[in-house]
Amino acid sequence: MKLGFYPGCSLTGSSREYNESILAISKVAGIELAEIPDWNCCGATAAHNLNHELSVSLPARNLALAELAEMEELVVPCAACFNRLVMTQRELNENESLLAIVSEKLQFKLKNNIKILNVIQFLEKYVLPQLDELVKKPLNQDVACYYGCLLVRPQKVMKADRFEDPMSMDLIMQKLGAKAIDWPFKTECCGAGFSVSKTEIVGELSGKIVRNAVDRGAKAIVVACPMCHSNLDMRRPAIESYLKRKVDVPVIYITQAIALAMGLTPKQAGLQRHFVPVNLSVTQN
Amino acid sequence: MSKIGVFICHCGENISATVNCGKVAEVAGKLEGVAYSTDYKYMCSDPGQTIIKQMIKEKGLDGVVVAACSPRMHEPTFRKACSEAGLNPYLCEMANLREHCSWVHDKSDATTQKAIDIVRTLVEKVKHNKPLSTIKVPVTKKALVIGGGIAGIQASLDIANAGHQVVLVEKEPSIGGHMSQLSETFPTLDCSQCILTPRMVEVAQHPNITLMTYAELEKLDGFIGNFKATIRKKAKSIDEKLCTGCGLCTTKCPTKKIPSEFNEGLGFRTAIYVPFPQAVPNKPVIDKLNCQYYLKGKCKVCEKVCPTGAIRFDQEDELVELEVGAVVVATGFNIMTTSEFPEYGYGKYPDVITGLQFERLASASGPTLGEIRRPSDGKIPEKIVFIACAGSRDPAKGKPYCSKICCMYTAKHAMLYQHKVHHGESYVFYMDIRAAGKNYDEFTRRAIVEDKVNYLRGRVSKVYEENGKLIVKGVDTLLNAKPVEIEVDMVVLASAGVANPGSEELAQKMHISYDAYNFFSEAHPKLKPVETNTAGIYLAGACQAPKDIPETVAAASGAAAKVAILFSQNELSREPVVAVVNRSAPPLYSTCVGCFMCATACPYSAIGEEEIKDRKGNVIKKVAKVNPGLCQGCGTCVAFCRSKSIDLDGYTNEQMYSEVMALLNE
């Protein structure tokens, strides 16, 4: 089985461990991910705030390249990339004139029917069915699954189940032997792009998330978005200064959790790349 | 050879100004089969009608064409005139010379020619008219009312007081419905039970009302005036004649921890139970799903303690067939149990409750005897949040419609809370305050101004528990729009009003239509608000859409009035414009081949099967049969019939065919 794969910039930079862990678990599960050749920016943030046409054209080029490579399904782990690609696909399907403009730019007539999967959908479809066999070291810990915004909104497009209280990651974590705690901050805002411009806002927003997770007994926060990860992990000093206390709960990608449960080494899962150390005895015993 | 009379009306100058009426009459007089033709200034006037009547008698006319205004205007007038002169009224047709000719064309020969063409067409039609007699349908003067809430109670009492028999069917063990659960009612804050229970007792004692509780409609056949209803009386496991309602059994029943439906799960009941103290009838039923005897085969405590020996464990459901002339549907509504809103925590946190549960807390007969105490630990909540539109006006997750009653009851709840917990603080999150109604806006203003309820215009995004408190995260969108977080002890959701479960099934049983939300549809949103599309079936109350009590009662009385109007006649007269399946000589008996395409096309399910049998009773063939009581005369079946076996009286194939032929052949 061969699936298209679009890493995006984060997975080659600040969240390399996300990339590494996806590739690692895919290998164990016997799934081949084929990277889109010559992929480019997904159009997130800068483009879609400044130039609408550009913000559609950039992801459209990626979709076109995937079509050229005859990919039917495309895995997009970064939640922001996923959001851009899905929104673009929908918009081009609804807006013929925009499709014409973009096709003209790309010199390519998009069929625009690739099925785009975020990491949860990918896991549910391809990994979950074999998970019972692949779990070697169950995670016997309480974890808080944090979904953030991009995977569930806008609801009309993402069609997430229970978008105020999603459960898909919780169910996967339970399969891994962990206990997914019931907590109210699953989809609260982490502060997102304020990470750069107004770090203290991220400190407050992400701080409330981390505090609630810790207070409810979570020993790790599980995420599926590079942005969420960097805010909860890299911005820990800002969080601690807002909370006025030290918090050492680690933040891990769901793919890293799966890697550990599959018995891969912390290094294979890329755990050493985090700012908040991931204490193995905490995530696994 | 026909003897048709043609009567051309000038309508003052309305027709004669552009049409040469004399010429039309002259030409019409020469048409084949026309025995008499004339024109007159006002055909509809008394002298005009007299001419028609005289000529029918004098010339022995066997058909009449009145060329005047639209038949939609005066067809009944002229048909009546013909009838008075002894001619079957359905042998009279009108040619529309005014609306369709003289008023829409200028004076010219062509206009006169068109008038002639119209008259000729109708003359040809009349040649093929058959005498028809109005269809008389007997009326069974007994009404079935389904649902014993305030709507059903009001409708039953009104019909019964008009002197007609009523059977009131209620699926629960007692009548009373949601209104019996309410504490006080807006905008007067009078006690719901106090105004309702006298009505409930009146129902029980009314000589014209037969009450069937713990019963449901199983089947409904027939048509207006002549319905046949089958009612399933669920086994109560007691002999109602022997039971005195002493209540000993309910105090001794060992199964005591069943959540009480009447108290919305905030209190408990026993397995043999009366839903609430004021129940009508005040006799218990055994809830078979929870009774130890039915579950495990042992117990029978109630049987042992019953002083009259009224317990009947072997009782079975009973099917009762009723003949009724009209049906009032008053099955009410329900509230959305907000599993679609996990963010509000209903079902997860015991202190997040619905408005209906709050009613029970506030009710003097409720589980807390009217004290506002939170379900988790019985503490009096110091701070409370009311969330309006919990599911209403929310196309994304809930219902797009406004549930109409929530603004008012939320104001009432907040007010009751403030009256009962003087030092308490209450907040209402709302989108808009919709308080249109007599004394309604004044009421909500009173909550805000006098009772100091804090109204926050904005939505709540999340309710969660922290350190034993409920944290309500929301937004205040007014002026200094900002996110708000309130730590409270209890949250009350004004959950959307929704159709009762099973209403779709019920609608299908009765062949009435329902909307996308399973509320029953009225025949016309403005002019026929209590009628359904099926004649003889009426709607009352919240089964149609969420309604408050005054509106429900008004609708119920409206439905009752419709029933009384229907019952004021011994027979119903219907226009004989109905479809008929032909009959022919053996061996065909009918050219109908029984494909029943007509039946699938009929909008009224008026076409059924008929077995044609020989003398020995063997079935020779099955053919379609039109029920003239149900048929409304649209003729859709006629156009479907490949063998032309079904025809529509008044618009028969022969009539329509000859009209086309005549219209085009000058």
Place this chain on the structure above:
Amino acid sequence: MNELIQKAKSLLESDTVQVVIGYGKGSADKTRAIFLTKPEDCDQLLFDSRCVQNLAVYLTKHEIKHLGKPAIVAPIPVLRSILQLAVENQLKESDLVILGVSPESKLIEFDSFGAIELFLNAYKIQIDEKYKATIDKIKAMPVSERFAFWIKELEPCFKCYACRAACPLCYCPKCTVENNQPQWIPAASHLLGNLEWHVMRAMHLAGRCTDCEACYNACPMGIPIHLLTKSMLQDVEEHFGPYGPSVGKRNTLSSFNPDDKESFIR
């Protein structure tokens, strides 16, 4: 083939059925419908590519019904017709025994109409490309020319009604053409009457026709009347979705969808 003959024999021997409707040898190189009432005659049964007549037509014929309960040799077109007859309340499962014949000439038995439908799912009605091309060609003609084309095609019709007699779905005991109050269609054969007859026939088959071509095969003048029904099948598919007889599905024309789309109503 032996299988079929054996089955037919045993059905007659056990008196499960009283007549077997099947194909037998006809004159010259043709096959014809045969009606077997004795087990020993069953050897006459044959089945090959020449057997194109739609035997389902006999199921509703008075004369055949008189013979008793039938078993019928049913290749795919016959199966489709049986299903449509069932939809139209003309057949019950207990009325007949179906000796289905697969395209590989294998005997398949069906115990219910539902089973036929399931089987036919693999054999959806498909209009041959050559017919589609012909229809498209006709549709491309200017309207006058198209009319002239059809009038010329229909001119030889002498109203023998073989098309009607061969069609399993023309089972009305009294057809509209036999109706004289009013006389919808002139009895004599002439241009107008021919045209009206064929319009009516096609309309009466709209949404019902199962594309067996029996009408065309029966026409002694070779008038391409099957093009009318084929074109209408295309229309049904275009406007109302996939077509095919289905138990429990209402006929296309006696049902509707409030959202039916058209572009010609003002």
Place this chain on the structure above:
Amino acid sequence: MTEFEPKIVAFVCNWCTYAGADLTGTSRIKYAQNVKIIRFPCTGRIDFMLLLKAFGEGADGIIVSGCHPNDCHYTSGNFHARRRWIMFRGLLDLLGIDVRRIQYSWVSAAEGAKWADVVNTTVTAIRELGPYTDYAKVANYLEKEANV
């Protein structure tokens, strides 16, 4: 030579279009005289054969009109009619019977002006198409034979 005056038959339902045409009258809106109305209870009652017969008897054009979707007095007669028209129109078109000569419309009881407009535009359109000689030739076949 006088201008060609087309003969047009209108098949309308009683509850919407007939009433709408009544309103045209009460509003005194003028329209062409060429159209004559035949009243049916419902569009569902209109047999396609009657349309054919109208052409056979020399109609140059036909109007078929009833209640708007969802407004049928009988709830669904017009929905059935619409399906029938979709199929009938397709068949006529294939046969080369000029579908431009049949104008279908929804005219409600409140649309008096629309009725006048439907009539006028249809009359104009048919006038442009000219007499339906193609069909008349076929229809008159009988008479010619009788005359021989």
